[in-house]
Amino acid sequence: MFELEFADTIADVGQDAWDTLAGSAYPFTRYCFLHALEQTGAVAAKSGWQPHHLLVKRDGQVCGVMPGYLKSHSYGEYVFDWAWADAYHRYGSEYYPKLLFAIPFTPATGPRLCVAEGSDRDAVLAAVANQLPDYVAGMGVSSLHILFSDADTADCWQAEGFSQRVGPQYHWFNNGYRDFDDFLARFSSRKRKNLRKERRTVADQGLTLERLSGDQVSPELWRFFFHCYQITYAKRSGHGGYLPEQFFSQLAQTMPEQLVLVLARHEGEPVAAALNFRGDNTLYGRYWGCIREYDFLHFEACYYQGIEYCIEQGLARFDPGAQGEHKIQRGFEPILTYSNHWLADPAFARAVEDFLDRERDHIAAYLSEAESLLPFKAE
Known part of the structure; x- marks a missing residue:
């Protein structure tokens, strides 16, 4: 009973x-x-x-x-x-x-x-x-x-x-891809060319991106990420978000192995960040924000970096969060x-x-x- x-x-x-x-x-x-x-x-x-x-x-x-x-x-x-x-x-x-x-x-x-x-x-x-x-x-x-x-x-x-x-929703699935180009090989020629142009535009603006595990993120970078998080919610709904800064700093101490932060820099200065959580076979994209707008940076930080991470780590799926029909043309399946x-x-x-x-x-x-x-x- x-x-x-x-x-x-x-x-x-x-x-x-x-x-x-x-x-x-x-x-x-x-x-x-x-x-x-x-x-x-x-x-x-x-x-x-x-x-x-x-x-x-x-x-x-x-x-x-x-x-x-x-x-x-x-x-x-x-x-x-x-x-x-x-x-x-x-x-x-x-x-x-x-x-x-x-x-x-x-x-x-x-x-x-x-x-x-x-x-x-x-x-x-x-x-x-x-x-x-x-x-x-x-x-x-x-x-x-x-x-x-x-x-x-x-x-x-x-x-x-x-x-x-x-x-x-729209999720990405890993069909045993060797690398990002192997994934793009599934695209039609025109769609493949468009996506490569987006990634090239990001680089041409002087932006560099890196993926950091939770234990590689300094307290200063966590503060920067939280500032980005608040900016996103302020633009979207007029408030600073549901989660306080202490929530993220506590997770950085208790579950760093499941945190993956994508950091974008311009001339060495952090300008955007996207936080993902890692499960056993899935990457979950959760929060993003930027202090300045750059063409296609959102797609690079929130989607393409996550796809590359899944391919490198052998993860089966990338769940980038709710909404967003623009994900479909970038290979996220409904x-x-x-x-x-x-x-x-x-x-x-x-x-x-x-x-x-x-x-x-x-x-x-x-x-x-x-x-x-x-x-x-x-x-």
Whole structure:
């Protein structure tokens, strides 16, 4: 018999207990990543991200964990449910708080329910799916949401009665390329010429780029990166970003081996930076910023440097983050991402299910069109 408990801080679980289940293959479920979010105040009740982590126990032993949060808004999730919240409000019901299982501010597909080695993962998931709705109803929460699971796990949640939602992203896949030119050999002649022109333009502007692992980045460069990060958010949304400077400096101490900083210099002076996280077989592009604008520098720092790194390191995939149709012509393939949802109100649940059915058809048509825009030669 499985039992569910909740922890209001990850420190209540402890690093050894958490990491025994979560491992380190996927950087964003590591204790040190989630703990840094809490310890630096990036997630807290006052920011609308109250930690509420799920613990699955059997015979008194924790056999599963799932990072969770009670949300009082829908910012920082990248699976947009504002219309659902508005519909609840218009009918006099409260959508918030809701219970969210996700990695804050991180639209990167990966494990959410982390299960002990040797445990029956399907049985644990089924027990969680069976018990969570009663828990949600008992605490007066409108809904629960599981964001950016892998496809197989999302299908399991759906089989257990959770609605499934899909969305598009653009990922690069390593087909055993020897080097960047080998990757470009797949392009049509015109598209290959365009991409080479972009890279040459970056060099012609006197820019040089280097890739640094976390332990190679000095405190001064971390401060520079954070300044770039704030500039990007100020341009995009008028605030300095969700994450404080201490968050990044803490990760530099606790998980430097999974940090890859791309640094751009002009005449020796740092002018731009892009931060990536490395998993066992995937590179995740996360944050970027520049203090001056240069032609095509964003593509070089955020995409081409990451591709070169994956080829050199033998990584299978590069997930550069959400949005960005301009990635398609640069060899990033359109893929589906998955989320699962359960709403306590039956009428709203049916309405959302109908919406998701129609949205799914639209996204399937969009992906088919997007695939036709890939730069690769016909095979």
